[in-house]
Amino acid sequence: MDFWFKSAAYTEDPYDFSKEFNIGNLYRDRIELKNHIRAYAVVNKFNLKHVLSNEYKIVVCCKGHKCSWQIYATWLLGSTLFRVSTYCSVHTCIRVETEGGNTYKAASSRWVTSIIKQKLRKDPNYKPSRIIDDMQIYHNIDVTYNLAWRAKEKAHA
């Protein structure tokens, strides 16, 4: 198996979050793949539905009604690598369009901070889990717990 892994092409830039997925793409581990999927969803403004996630397999769909967007990755035996085995890039759901191409603002905690600042003033117990829900409901973006927590800290300061 070794010779194969040496010649395998890793994703060139795992931090280019807007990059499309391709069948056959390899990720160093599950975390790297999940980070890319999450960031991709934020940049492209849609919500994720985690269908399955274990040591062997990751299946993630778009939460949109009957949407066809989905990614399916499997663990490569004897490694930590994950390989994209099925990918459908087409959304059949209605998505919130990106305003003025300012896509990255959605992913930044500063942007989230500015949104939640007013709410925090009224409700100091505004919890990260509720921030995550509200961001999803009102802004159609997924934020991580970490980001919500950091944004809350910043809004307090």
Ligand SMILES: [Zn+2]
């Ligand atoms: Zn969709």
